[in-house]
Structures are given as C-alpha cells and as structure tokens.
Amino acid sequence: MGKSLEQLKRKYEKTTALLEQEKRKMQRLKNRQAYLESGSRKQRTHRLITHRAAIESIVPQTKExxxxxxxxxxxxxxxxxxxxxxxxxxxxxxxxxxxxxxxxx
Incomplete structure (x- = not known):
C-alpha cells in the first residue's frame, strides 16, 4: 500500500527539523547583513564628522x-x-x- 504512519511521522519530523535549520540559517544571514550595513553607516558617519571637524578647524567661523x-x-x-x-x-x-x-x- 503506501508508507506506514510511522514512516510518515519520521519524514515529517525530519522535514520539520530541516525547515527549522533553514529558518535559523536565514536569520543568521539577515543578522550578518544588518551588521555589515550598520558598519558602513558607522564608517560614513565617522567620515562626515571628521570632514566637518577638519573644515571647522581650518575655518573656525563656520561653527557659527x-x-x-x-x-x-x-x-x-x-x-x-x-x-x-x-x-x-x-x-x-x-x-x-x-x-x-x-x-x-
């Protein structure tokens, strides 16, 4: 006939476990992406602050x-x-x- 109920349950559990692994993998990738994007934003912010500070040190009047x-x-x-x-x-x-x-x- 077909697969027994026990075989179907095992297959379901195995598939569910694989699904959970893939969900965790997807979450890790999303976390990594957010981390990398955050780093580039921090670098940009640092660069902008540094450049503005350089201008203000050369031309202090711009502070006003x-x-x-x-x-x-x-x-x-x-x-x-x-x-x-x-x-x-x-x-x-x-x-x-x-x-x-x-x-x-």
Missing part, C-alpha cells in the same frame, strides 16, 4: 553658521572654478596613488 548657511557656503565655494580644478587635481592624485598601491609600483 546654521546648517543651511553652511551648505550654501560650501556650495558656493566648491563651485568656484579654482575649487573645481583643485578637487579634480586631488581626485586624480588619489587615483594615481591608489593605482600604484594596487599595482605595487
């Missing part, structure tokens, strides 16, 4: 500005032709040094 005033100032400064050239130069220099580090030159 509101966020809107600060953003407006940065937008105006960073869109000046001299600033654009300096930024491009810095990025090219960074790219060259990164390429040398990777290439071992």
């Amino acid at each position: 500005l509101t966020e809107t005033e600060f953003y407006s100032l940065m937008d105006n400064l960073l869109n000046l032709p001299q600033s654009v050239q300096l930024i491009q130069s810095a990025m090219e220099s960074h790219s060259r040094s990164t390429a040398q580090e990777k290439g071992g030159d």
Whole structure:
C-alpha cells in the first residue's frame, strides 16, 4: 500500500527539523547583513564628522553658521572654478596613488 504512519511521522519530523535549520540559517544571514550595513553607516558617519571637524578647524567661523548657511557656503565655494580644478587635481592624485598601491609600483 503506501508508507506506514510511522514512516510518515519520521519524514515529517525530519522535514520539520530541516525547515527549522533553514529558518535559523536565514536569520543568521539577515543578522550578518544588518551588521555589515550598520558598519558602513558607522564608517560614513565617522567620515562626515571628521570632514566637518577638519573644515571647522581650518575655518573656525563656520561653527557659527546654521546648517543651511553652511551648505550654501560650501556650495558656493566648491563651485568656484579654482575649487573645481583643485578637487579634480586631488581626485586624480588619489587615483594615481591608489593605482600604484594596487599595482605595487
């Protein structure tokens, strides 16, 4: 005839155990993803704070500005032709040094 009731129960228990293992595996993967995303957010936050602190140490007057005033100032400064050239130069220099580090030159 077919499988006995005992065989079906064993198969059900085995399948249930496998399902629970896969659920735990999925939860571990979700936890790992959240951990990695959290780390990248923390790194970004640290970088932003460090950059703002550098600006304030060079130009202490910016401490008094509101966020809107600060953003407006940065937008105006960073869109000046001299600033654009300096930024491009810095990025090219960074790219060259990164390429040398990777290439071992």
